[in-house]
Amino acid sequence: MALADASHFDRLVDFLKQKRDNVTFHDIISLAEVSAQSLQSFFQSLDAKLYRELREIAQYIETMRHEIGALQVNDLKNSRIPQAGEELGAIVQATEAATHTIMECAEAVMAADARDPAAYKALVDEKMLVIFEACSFQDITGQRIAKVVETLQHIEERVSRFANVVQAKDLDGFLTETERVRAERKEKLLLHGPQLAGDGVDQSKVDEMFA
Amino acid sequence: MAIDMSMPVLVVDDYNTMIRIIRNLLKQLGFEDVDDASDGSAALAKLREKRYGLVISDWNMEPMTGYELLKEVRQDPGLSKTPFIMVTAESKTENVIAAKKAGVNNYIVKPFNAQTLKTKIEAVFAES
Numbered sequence: 001m002a003l004a005d006a007s008h009f010d011r012l013v014d015f016l017k018q019k020r021d022n023v024t025f026h027d028i029i030s031l032a033e034v035s036a037q038s039l040q041s042f043f044q045s046l047d048a049k050l051y052r053e054l055r056e057i058a059q060y061i062e063t064m065r066h067e068i069g070a071l072q073v074n075d076l077k078n079s080r081i082p083q084a085g086e087e088l089g090a091i092v093q094a095t096e097a098a099t100h101t102i103m104e105c106a107e108a109v110m111a112a113d114a115r116d117p118a119a120y121k122a123l124v125d126e127k128m129l130v131i132f133e134a135c136s137f138q139d140i141t142g143q144r145i146a147k148v149v150e151t152l153q154h155i156e157e158r159v160s161r162f163a164n165v166v167q168a169k170d171l172d173g174f175l176t177e178t179e180r181v182r183a184e185r186k187e188k189l190l191l192h193g194p195q196l197a198g199d200g201v202d203q204s205k206v207d208e209m210f211a
Numbered sequence: 212m213a214i215d216m217s218m219p220v221l222v223v224d225d226y227n228t229m230i231r232i233i234r235n236l237l238k239q240l241g242f243e244d245v246d247d248a249s250d251g252s253a254a255l256a257k258l259r260e261k262r263y264g265l266v267i268s269d270w271n272m273e274p275m276t277g278y279e280l281l282k283e284v285r286q287d288p289g290l291s292k293t294p295f296i297m298v299t300a301e302s303k304t305e306n307v308i309a310a311k312k313a314g315v316n317n318y319i320v321k322p323f324n325a326q327t328l329k330t331k332i333e334a335v336f337a338e339s
Contacts, residue, residue, distance in 0.1 A: 096228065100228070103228070103235070107235065110239070189276050190278065190301065190303070190305060190306050191276070191301070192301055192303050193301070199302075199303075200303055201302050201303070201320070202302075202320065203323070203327060206302075206318050206319075209307055209308070210318065210334075
């Protein structure tokens, strides 16, 4: 981009060569006009470049707004995630109730008097049926888990799309204070939780370490 | 050494169902005096009130983990010799090593069966 039109500066030089003494106010105004004209082309090109860059920024902001809307964070925050939490709570309750029922049956059978075989068998048959009924929790909890998985997949799709469109970059090691404290506790006290098959040691390996 | 089946046993777990399972298994083995606590700090309080012959503890509990409880027990001159078995879902090698280093007598990985619990209890008292 040319800083100015060179011919305008030629006029400026010619003017200065002509006039050395008796410079008038009119001369100064003329000089200012020449300077302004010479820079006009510069400002025109600067305006065009600035305009293009500002327009790109505006378009990026508009895209970001659209993608934030597409993320539907309010739907996730107010509806889908709380519902998934409730489903998980219901799963815990159902498994606890079923376990309680099954254990009660087992305890009743263990405590029963076996000296009367007919009565004992009747009790055992009755309790076994109750156990079978209690085991039906697995069907419902399976369906609830499927709903939670669907929610997680929905969140993953939305977040992936957003991250791709805005070309998100992670801040290395960013943690809220609560997350930092929790992470430190987990590391210090070796809190890994249950491992997936193949990731932890089994009892035979543990027994070797204590042999 | 023969196991004294009348000795009090303390089961430590934040999950009531697991306490019930272990209590039932211990009953089947012949242990009648079984108490429970829901985390390490509650267990420590009970251990300082009553003499227990065996502690069976989970690892991951709040506010005090079973790992922290183990270290507290081993540091307390009045409790340091108490047999301690960890029963936990923590199955990484570093957990087993850390527990062994902290003085655990044996380590059971969840899920477990009655035979495993019986074998480990017998092994602990055989060492004694």
